[in-house]
Amino acid sequence: MLEIKGLNVKLEEEDKQILKGVDLSVEAGTVHAIMGPNGSGKSTLSYVLSGRDGYVVTEGSATLEGHDLLDLEPEERAAIGLFLAFQYPVEIPGVGNMTFLRTAVNAQRKARGLEEMNATEFLKLIRQKAKELQIDADMLKRPVNVGFSGGEKKRNEILQMAMLEPKMCILDETDSGLDVDAMKLVADGVNALRGAGRGFLVITHYQRLLNHIQPDVVHIMSDGRIVKSGGPELALEVEENGYGDILSEVA
Amino acid sequence: MALAQPKITATEERLSALRLPESGVWLARARGAAQDRVRTMGLPAARDEYWKFTPPGTLVQPEAPQAAVFRHDEAPVFDGIERLKIVFVDGVFDAAASDPLEGEGLQIERLADVAAQDIHWARDLYGVLETRGQTPVDRPLAALNTAYASDGILIRVTGHVSKPVSLIYHHESTSSDAILHHVMKVEEGASLTLLENGPAAARFNKVMEVDVADSAAFHHVRAQGRDHERRAATHIFARLGRESTFKSFTLTVNGKMTRNECVIELTGDDAVAHVAGAALGDGDFHGDDTVFVTHDAVNCESRQVFKKVLRNGATGVFQGKILVKPGAQQTDGYQISQSLLLDGDSQFLAKPELEIYADDVACSHGSTSGAIDEDALFYLRARGIPGNVATDLLTLAFLAQAVDEIEDETLRTEMAARLEGWLSRRSG
Secondary structure, rough: EEEEEEEEEEEEOOOOOOEEEEEEEOOOEEEEEEEOOOOOOOOHHHHHHHOOEEEEEEEEEEOOEEHHHOOHHHHHHHHHOOHHHHHOOEEEEEHHHHHHHHHHHHHHHHHOOOOOOOOOHHHHHHHHOOOOOOOOHHHHHOOOOOOOHHHHHHHHHHHHHHHHHHOEEEEEOOOOOOOOOHHHHHHHHHHHOOOOOOEEEEEEEOOHHHHHHHOOEEEEEEEEEEEEEEEEHHHHHHHHHHHHHHHHHHO | OOOOOOHHHHHHHHHHHHOOOOOOOHHHHHHHHHHHHHHHHHHOOOOOHHEEEEEEEEEEEOOOOOOOOOOOOOOOOOOOOOOOOEEOOOOOOOOOOOOOEEEEEEEEEEEEOOOOOOOOOOHHHHOOOHHHHOOOOOOOHHHHHHHHOOOEEEEEEOOOOOEEEEEEEEEOOOOOOOEEEEEEEOOOOEEEEEEOOOOOOOOOEEEEEEEEEEOOOOEEEEEEEOOOOOEEEEEEEEEOOOOOOOEEEEEEEEEOEEEEEEEEEEEOOEEEEEEEEEEEEEEOEEEEEEEEEOOOOOOOEEEEEEEEEOOOOOOEEEEEEEEEOOOOOEEEEEEEEEEEEEOOOOOOEEEEEEEEOOOOEEEEEEEEEEEEHHHHHHHHHOOOHHHHHHHHHHHHHHHHHOOOOOOOOHHHHHHHHHHHHHHHHHHH
């Protein structure tokens, strides 16, 4: 589903190489986790895949079901089924959460040649999805993420994911700033979306999220490369021994 | 101080292109006095401090610059709202297109109709509030208006009013130079909602004097529309009595040159004055909001909220002042002016001012100018919302804070819809 080959990325503003040849293949229906120390390039990978400004791809490719991601605008990437759950969801004063979601859902439907969802259908769908994530009506009415707690923001990300039904979901440090209960809620939301040929790339610093979202494959990233891949046991190894052992072993 | 010769020449050139309308005793006196004021002040010139950001040339020159008549087929603003319509075409009252000038709790007359009368209630207001508003800053175009206004509407509100009064302007002649002067007197405990919309003329000079008596309320919502070549200088002079309310909102889109001045005097304790504006300027646009609020009573509240979105070389101006006079204790004054610059060619010029002579007051002001929030834009696009649609969403969100100042929900929705329509027509 998601194929990344030899991806080299540097910052636009300064001559600093962040990704130094990332190879990764996420098959449909699987959950891959990327772990790694701070500064290893995990978040950069998520931004480059979703099309954020400020990065230059100097080499390599990234495709989603054969579509060249790097050639597309962010909204086009979303429309073909890529979704990034942000580490820091942005607060947007003045734009209602509901308006935002409806505009997004219909923009994607339009891009895919589907009919727009009418207000009644949309309302019915969002109420049902929101309920599962314990998002109340007030949160839907408020401006996007404004005044939301850390947990509310992350639940709102998952709500967007549930509404947009993407093919490939990237979760960037979704566990950061969450207490155990909130993490469980978010993980339940993600798990509910598993299967149906959907791919997941879960980026995290700590192993604890992976207790709730069981990965099929775990990758360790360091200094802009994936240095080791393995099964879920690799995450446990990190949890017990830290990154030091693994990194010195592959060095 | 004697005026400089070029200013005298420019003023006389302008006055010689005008004729004082026929008037009865009281109005003739008011007009004569206003004419004297114009000559004493001189008309605005490019180097005047108060016109530092806005070139007054085309507003002052003897002949109105040509302005194409803008035709479109969309529903007029306020179309779905039950209201009493008063229509002016190129500054001339259109009786056939207007509703009968009568309504519950209202006394409505044309200035031209009462001009010959010896006694009229408007005598105590016509040119009177304008004159008060000439201190400490000169507003010569308003004095010019008092002297030469060819028509206008006089409304006295005495009781319950069942629907808003709507002033509708039409522009038909490419060279019309309209001068209208309205007077609103809202008597104790009464309230009025006044709507204004439509392109008025090639060049428009309008003054509205509003006297809001004790416990009375005046709500004003104005849409300055789609006429791209509009040149307009408008003034509102409002005087507020005890526990009274004055709320005015203006939507400004397009127009080569628009200067809206609002001069508010809080003279009775516990009064509230809100003035707000949302403007969208694209290309050859110059929009100036100049506001002067004087607190001269205890425990009054004033708010100024102005937002402008500018692109393709458009210019926005805000000059806002809060003056707190000695003894105006417990004043709560607030002022914010912000611009969203959608490109590097556009500019926003702001001059916020506070002048306070009382010691127990809370006054704050802020002014910002910035580009669209790139993080927010990316967030929206990452959810599949195309860049232009996302920009429009953020633009509307920016303006919403000004639009939200409108109390009435129907009018608020109407203004928001107009802004949305304007944006969607432009985002190809």
